[in-house]
Amino acid sequence: MNLGSRLLGMAFASADLLFELKDGRIAFAVGAGPVAGIDPASAWSGRPLSEVLDVQSACELTDNLAALGSGRRSAPMEIRVVTGDGRARRASLRAFVLPEIAPAISCALSWTGPAFVLAVTTEPPILDARGLISRLEDVMTSPGADNGLSVAFVEVPGLDTDSDEHRAASARIESELQAASLNGASACRLSADRFALMRGADDLTDLVRTVEAAAAAEGLSLSATTATGDLNGAESAVAVRTLRLALDACLKDGVAAGASFGERLKETVADADRFRGIVRAREFHLVYQPIVSLESGAMHHFEALARFNDGPRAPVAQIAMAEELGLIEGFDLAVAEKALVQMRKAGFGRAKIAINASALSLTGDAYVENLLRMTAAATDVRDRLLVEITETAAVADLEAANRRLAVLRDAGFKVCIDDFGAGSASFDYLRSLQVDMVKLDGVFVHEIATEQRARTLATHVIQLCADLGVATVAEMVETQAQADALKALGVNYGQGWLFGRPGPTPTSQTQSRPVARRRGEVVGWG
Structure with a gap:
């Protein structure tokens, strides 16, 4: 008896049917069919695998086989093989990719029960x-x-x-x-x-x-x-x-x-290529908008806002595109780099800056690790940086994101939830993320001044933040009446044209009287 016959006998000792897949089709098959009258050697050869399985089995098996590497054996997979007469038969299948014949996949199948009548609805529902x-x-x-x-x-x-x-x-x-x-x-x-x-x-x-x-x-x-x-x-x-x-x-x-x-x-x-080039060449600049205390009118910190060099407007659409294409982390780090350069310039003193970071930048460790590396040579700058987590893209794993934010906060950085009230994830963020500030979205701020329902909700949010020891910032404040209303609600800080438009350098444009500071006093975030 030759080796091939022995190997075939050993294979059939543990399986009822053997077949090989190439490009999703059954290249050849040998062994017992699902029911009498079906010889896989002739009935299956050349057919797509999806034609001999029910829909759900075909989807699951195709996905599992796509993940099978060369030299790897799959775990047993439960499948249903159709017989063409409204019935099917359950089977257990194991697959193996022999390196010498890859990407062909060797499959061994064992029947696990008699044929049964398929339910009328085996087709998965259509998607939206x-x-x-x-x-x-x-x-x-x-x-x-x-x-x-x-x-x-x-x-x-x-x-x-x-x-x-x-x-x-x-x-x-x-x-x-x-x-x-x-x-x-x-x-x-x-x-x-x-x-x-x-x-x-x-x-x-x-x-x-x-x-x-x-x-x-x-x-x-x-x-x-x-x-x-x-x-x-x-x-x-x-x-x-x-x-x-x-x-x-x-x-x-x-x-x-x-x-x-x-x-x-x-x-x-x-x-995508153009955006990568912009980040690589740093073909954007930052402008700085002041955030002031609503209680005293004193300057508190500046927000660094990105502007692309080919236009004056905020790059909202391009940022959204970068988030969708997985390019935002590099951009967020480039923004941090430019802000740090500004903070280290002579005459900047102890002024504080907020930088934006997409929630997607918190899906891995790279953003936090790089920010720590960028500030390692001058760690004193960390307590003057606020990282604003934007809600334009939702954080999927809030627990993991909170661990990364904890690393930043332990190193001295402050953390803010940006765009609060603009999306459905706002309260999930506040509940799950340990932060120092919450910035109320401009649309939400506008509604506070015009709608009782929004004002009632804002009152509870602001009180909740106060109870949690989290400061609040309102953006897009354009009139003194708005500022007074927000102050009355308990909002701590304001940002908007009332206090100053974004400018090329972090300079106060407000008319408020500055608060004197003692020599050597360190400005904190409180």
Whole structure:
């Protein structure tokens, strides 16, 4: 008996079926099929793995196999193999990537029970736009992921008609598009007559014909318009941002907006490269706006605000883009670097500066470690720096973020929650993060002066901060009446045009009488 026969016998001693996967397809199979009459050697060879499994099993197995490295054996995976007659059979599968034949995957399958009738609904529910974006991110960030993906946009005029036939056709079209999507679980419904789905870049399924056939099965004659954009191996963050913008455009302007997906992708890549260049060359500058005590009118500290050199306005859109593309941490550190240069200039004294940091910069240790390194040679500057955590992007792991902020506070830095009241995460931040200050968002400040509901909420927030020993700052204060109202509510500090506009150097522009300070007195944050 030759070695090959012995090895095959040993394999069958622990498995009922052996098969090899190449590029998601079954290259060959040998062993017992799920039911009598199905010989995997002929019935499965050349077919996509997704065609022999139920939808949920196909999705889970595809994701698990994508994460399997060369020379690694998977843990047992429970799957369901369809038999083509409305039944399925459960099995346990283990996979192994032999380095000599990688990326082919060797699979051993053992049946774990008799065939059973599948439930009628095995198809996962169709996604919404947010779910599709999350699905794309998961697929593209999976270990060993193949970025050969495309996104198809489908519009079916007339599908939003309210009749039994149209509702039935709508359900069938939705089901067919889901089945045509990546792993049968990557389609989303944008509106009554618009869809989007992820597919393999080489998938040639005619979606127009698919939609028309589904409508005809319900007795309707409907046509579809489609547009497809390839991701062309784009970075995950670039692809996710492009898809989000494309879905917004498609929802607003119809599927025709999807035709510009490729151009939008190129623009996003160019925007990312341009932003990296701006950070690398430090092609931005800082302006400084004063924050004053509402009680005494005395200068308290300055906020450093970034301005790009090609325009006078705050870079709100570019900052949002940098957060989406994972470029914000480098920018936040560059801002800190420029602020530190200003603080070390002759004549600056003991003035204090607040610098902004995206919440995303707290998702790892690098921002904190670099800020500590940048101030290691002159640690006295740390007690004059306030790090304002902006809420434009939410912190996912608040416990980990709080540990990193604790490191900064232990080193002497002060920490502020910025944009409080602008987003849903504000109270989560206040509850979970140990901070020294809370800055009330300008819109919230405006509502305090105009709406009783907002004023009542603000009263409780300000009192809560006081009870916690956390100072409060109100931004966008433009009139003395606003300042007086905020002071009456207990807000500690104010920022806005009433006290001074942002300027190129940290200089007070207020008309308030300065408070005298004793020689040698250190200005604190209290």
